[in-house]
Structure formats: structure tokens, C-alpha cells
Amino acid sequence: MTRKKVKLAYITDDSARKATYKKRTKGLMKKLSELSTLCDIDACSIMYSPYESQPEVWPSLMGVQQVLSKLETIPEMEKSKNTTKAAEQLKKHCKENWEKEMTHVMFNTICGKGVVHGLNFEALSEINLLLDKKMNDIDKRIDELSKTPLNPQRVSSSSSSSLVALPPMMMVTPEVMLKTGTEDIVQADVNEMDPMQRHQWIMELMSNNNNNPQTHVGGDGMTFQFGENINPNNGL
Amino acid sequence: MTRKKVKLAYITDDSARKATYKKRTKGLMKKLSELSTLCDIDACSIMYSPYESQPEVWPSLMGVQQVLSKLETIPEMEKSKNTTKAAEQLKKHCKENWEKEMTHVMFNTICGKGVVHGLNFEALSEINLLLDKKMNDIDKRIDELSKTPLNPQRVSSSSSSSLVALPPMMMVTPEVMLKTGTEDIVQADVNEMDPMQRHQWIMELMSNNNNNPQTHVGGDGMTFQFGENINPNNGL
DNA sequence: CATTCTATCTATAAAAT
DNA sequence: TATTTTATAGATAGAAT
Numbered sequence: 001m002t003r004k005k006v007k008l009a010y011i012t013d014d015s016a017r018k019a020t021y022k023k024r025t026k027g028l029m030k031k032l033s034e035l036s037t038l039c040d041i042d043a044c045s046i047m048y049s050p051y052e053s054q055p056e057v058w059p060s061l062m063g064v065q066q067v068l069s070k071l072e073t074i075p076e077m078e079k080s081k082n083t084t085k086a087a088e089q090l091k092k093h094c095k096e097n098w099e100k101e102m103t104h105v106m107f108n109t110i111c112g113k114g115v116v117h118g119l120n121f122e123a124l125s126e127i128n129l130l131l132d133k134k135m136n137d138i139d140k141r142i143d144e145l146s147k148t149p150l151n152p153q154r155v156s157s158s159s160s161s162s163l164v165a166l167p168p169m170m171m172v173t174p175e176v177m178l179k180t181g182t183e184d185i186v187q188a189d190v191n192e193m194d195p196m197q198r199h200q201w202i203m204e205l206m207s208n209n210n211n212n213p214q215t216h217v218g219g220d221g222m223t224f225q226f227g228e229n230i231n232p233n234n235g236l
Numbered sequence: 237m238t239r240k241k242v243k244l245a246y247i248t249d250d251s252a253r254k255a256t257y258k259k260r261t262k263g264l265m266k267k268l269s270e271l272s273t274l275c276d277i278d279a280c281s282i283m284y285s286p287y288e289s290q291p292e293v294w295p296s297l298m299g300v301q302q303v304l305s306k307l308e309t310i311p312e313m314e315k316s317k318n319t320t321k322a323a324e325q326l327k328k329h330c331k332e333n334w335e336k337e338m339t340h341v342m343f344n345t346i347c348g349k350g351v352v353h354g355l356n357f358e359a360l361s362e363i364n365l366l367l368d369k370k371m372n373d374i375d376k377r378i379d380e381l382s383k384t385p386l387n388p389q390r391v392s393s394s395s396s397s398s399l400v401a402l403p404p405m406m407m408v409t410p411e412v413m414l415k416t417g418t419e420d421i422v423q424a425d426v427n428e429m430d431p432m433q434r435h436q437w438i439m440e441l442m443s444n445n446n447n448n449p450q451t452h453v454g455g456d457g458m459t460f461q462f463g464e465n466i467n468p469n470n471g472l
Numbered sequence: 473c474a475t476t477c478t479a480t481c482t483a484t485a486a487a488a489t
Numbered sequence: 490t491a492t493t494t495t496a497t498a499g500a501t502a503g504a505a506t
Binding site: 006008009010011017020021024025027028031032034035037038039040041042043044045046047048049050 | 242244245246247253254256257260261263264267268270271273274275276277278279280281282283284285286
């Protein structure tokens with residue numbers, strides 16, 4: 001407070017709390033903006049409140065994307081002294097690559113939404129490449145198996161549609177899937193498409209009216225190297 | 237400034253800039269903390285500066301994770317009035333599911349690192365499920381193909397190792413892959429493993445000394461529904 | 473450089489509209 | 490309830506150490 005000293009506790013009065021939220025949020029955003037200007041640092045903030053249906057971000061979705069992109073340059077793996085543990089090294093390398101990829105794709109997904117559809121485009125291209133590779137793997141296995149006397153040991157039950165990266169718990173309910181009209185693209189089996197067709201399929205899935213798909217921000221790749229650096233200044 | 241009024245511009249003097257950065261960052265964290273307490277809202281902030289090797293986060297990595305988890309509850313798709321465009325609806329549904337999944341996996345990846353390994357565990361379980369499904373798909377196709385006269389139309393060239401979600405551009409360089417010792421787990425072909433073995437493989441890949449793998453924060457699923465809500469208060 | 477001090481600027485709680 | 494006003498708490502630039 002200012003006419004009174006602030007009691008640092010939850011404000012029970014609804015309207016007072018909302019008023020405080022609005023004022024302080026505005027102040028916070030200003031402060032962040034100032035800091036960013038004065039020191040030329042990259043920062044972002046995300047705030048979720050019941051007063052706005054959408055989370056409030058600073059400086060913008062693009063800004064969030066860029067801050068996170070910048071983090072990519074930090075870690076770069078201190079692979080200078082690979083003494084004797086080459087295996088450990090490689091394991092670490094793979095691990096970091098995995099994290100890098102997941103981070104990359106995901107932030108493109110998050111930040112590309114609504115603001116710059118082109119970000120999704122980039123992520124999609126990679127996923128398309130990935131699907132291509134998986135298709136090749138499948139084909140190769142089929143080829144190999146075709147050359148040997150049949151030995152089908154495993155039997156599967158699920159359908160073969162592969163929706164990029166949807167684990168069962170997240171997937172659209174079977175009901176919805178089945179109730180849809182016949183011409184809907186999502187009913188197609190991705191594995192049965194040729195690469196070009198699949199690419200278009202994914203593109204359409206991701207964006208109904210996709211403009212300037214080439215736009216893209218930040219470098220390629222990205223890593224997120226939080227350590228144990230929880231800031232000691234945290235109020236609580 | 238306070239002895240002088242702040243000129244909102246980049247501080248050219250290095251030490252002055254650093255001093256300002258330190259002071260204002262501290263202030264910002266405090267403000268965020270206060271807002272969070274006073275209004276019981278979820279918020280997070282990430283700041284990247286040349287003064288710290290690691291990005292400064294508020295309230296913590298866990299906090300970031302939780303803020304983002306909470307966002308899951310917002311959108312839930314206003315599927316109330318599915319007038320006639322059921323196809324459009326489904327396409328949208330799939331799109332959202334895809335985004336949900338990518339967001340989920342990725343933030344688990346980011347935030348689980350260093351602080352709570354259990355978060356990775358959750359993500360890994362899902363990826364493992366995904367791999368299971370893909371294996372089944374492959375098996376099914378093989379079964380189907382085995383029952384028909386061989387018609388190998390496509391020929392592939394790449395090896396069949398499938399490293400979860402690593403597109404070519406991100407992958408560890410082939411050099412490194414080949415130079416490694418023979419016993420290293422990353423040389424194994426994921427597709428050749430049985431589910432249990434693969435699960436263990438991934439677990440080991442992700443964490444060398446994994447404790448309390450059951451810990452997990454926030455609900456399942458997650459969506460990130462930024463709209464066009466760039467805050468009008470943005471300084472620039 | 474890092475800390476502490478303090479004069480002054482800035483943010484904002486409560487009141488007024 | 491939202492906006493504007495105003496008195497005061499809080500943040501902080503520059504100085505001192």
C-alpha cells in the first residue's frame with residue numbers, strides 16, 4: 001500500500017485485489033521494459049490471472065521466443081576435456097540434443113501461435129523430415145523382412161495412424177475421430193501418404209490461413225540450460 | 237535514476253549498467269513475489285544477462301513449470317456450438333492436441349532438468365508409449381505386407397535407429413556416433429529393443445543418477461493458448 | 473569492484489469522482 | 490465498477506566507504 005504500509009498477504013477483498021493486480025502488473029511490465037532498455041538484456045515474463053482470459057506476456061510472444069532462443073548460445077557443452085569417458089560424453093551429447101530438439105520444436109509451437117505462423121512452419125518442416133526418416137526406417141525393415149522367410153512374431157492391435165507426437169492420453173477422443181465427415185483430412189493415415197502429400201497435410205492441419213510462411217525468428221537450434229540457479233533473492 | 241531522473245536509454249558505462257541491472261533485477265523479483273502473494277496469481281519471469289552464466293528465473297524452475305501447467309485449464313476449446321462444420325472442428329481439435337502434447341513434453345523437458353528429475357520421467361513415459369505405438373504400427377504394416385506378394389516399391393538408405401525426436405539438423409554428428417565405444421547404449425537400435433528394454437534405455441539416456449522418479453508436479457496435459465493478447469502496455 | 477547510505481524519483485493504496 | 494487524484498511507501502542513482 002502507499003497510504004498504508006503493505007501487509008504482504010493475500011488480499012481477501014475481491015475488488016481491491018483486482019485493482020492491486022492491475023496496477024502492479026502495469027508497473028511490473030514497465031519495470032521490465034525499463035530494465036530491458038537500460039541494460040539491453042533479454043527478459044520475458046508470463047502472468048496468469050483470473051482477470052484475463054489470456055496470459056499476459058512481456059514483451060510479446062515474439063519476445064519470449066527470442067529470449068529463449070538466446071539461451072541456446074550458453075551451454076554448448078564443455079566438451080573440451082574428453083579424457084577417457086567417451087561413452088559418458090556421448091550419452092550426455094545425445095541427451096542434450098534431445099532436449100535441444102524438444103525445446104526447439106516446442107517453443108516454435110508455443111510462440112508461433114497467433115503472432116507469426118512462420119515459426120510453426122519451421123517446426124513443421126522438421127517434423128516432416130522426421131516423419132520422412134521414420135518412413136524410410138519402416139520401408140527398410142519391410143524390405144529386410146521381405147527377403148527372409150516370414151517370421152511374424154509380434155501382433156499389434158492399434159490402427160496405424162501416426163499423429164506426429166500425440167501420446168494416447170492426449171489424443172483426440174476416438175469418438176470425435178469417428179464422428180467426422182469422410183472427407184476430413186485428419187482421417188488419412190499419415191504413413192500411407194507420400195512425403196509431399198504429408199507435408200501439405202501437416203501444413204493444413206497447423207494453419208487454416210497461413211500467410212508468410214517463410215518468416216522465422218532467431219537462429220536454428222536451441223537449448224535450455226537451467227542449472228540449479230534458483231535466484232537467492234526470491235522473496236519466498 | 238533517483239538523484240537524477242532516469243533517461244530511458246541504454247547505459248553506456250559498463251559498471252553503472254551492471255549496478256543498475258543488479259538493483260533493478262532484485263527489485264523486479266521482489267515485485268513479482270509481492271504480486272504473487274497479494275493476488276495469488278501464477279507468474280514467472282526469465283532474465284538473461286551477460287552478468288550471470290545462467291538465466292535468472294522467478295520464482296524457480298518449478299515455478300515456471302507450474303505457471304505453464306496452469307495455462308492448460310484455460311482454453312479447453314469452445315466446442316459448444318458445432319453447427320455444421322464438424323470437419324473444421326476436428327481439424328482444430330487435432331491441432332490443439334498436437335500443440336498440447338508438444339507443449340507438455342517440452343516443458344517437462346525444460347523444467348525437469350536439474351531440479352526434479354521426475355518431471356522428465358513423466359515425459360519419458362509418454363515418449364515410451366509413443367514409441368510403443370510406432371512399433372505396433374510398424375509391426376502391423378509388416379504383418380500386412382507379409383501376407384501379400386512382395387512389392388517393395390520404395391528403397392531407403394538411412395539406418396533404422398530412431399532417436400525419439402531428433403531431426404537431422406539437430407542430431408549428434410555422425411562422426412561422434414561412430415567414434416564411440418561399442419558398448420555404449422546410444423548405438424543400440426531403438427526399433428530392435430523390446431518395450432521394457434527401450435524404456436530402460438531412454439531412462440538411462442535421460443538421467444545418469446535418477447532418484448525419486450515418481451515425483452511429478454501439476455496435472456497431466458497442458459495447453460498454451462496465447463492469442464493475440466500482446467499487452468498494450470509494452471514499452472516498445 | 474561490492475556494500476551501504478540517502479536524497480530523490482517512482483509506484484501505488486486509498487480517496488475522490 | 491473504472492478512472493483520476495494524492496499522500497505516502499518503496500525503489501534506486503549516485504556518493505561514500
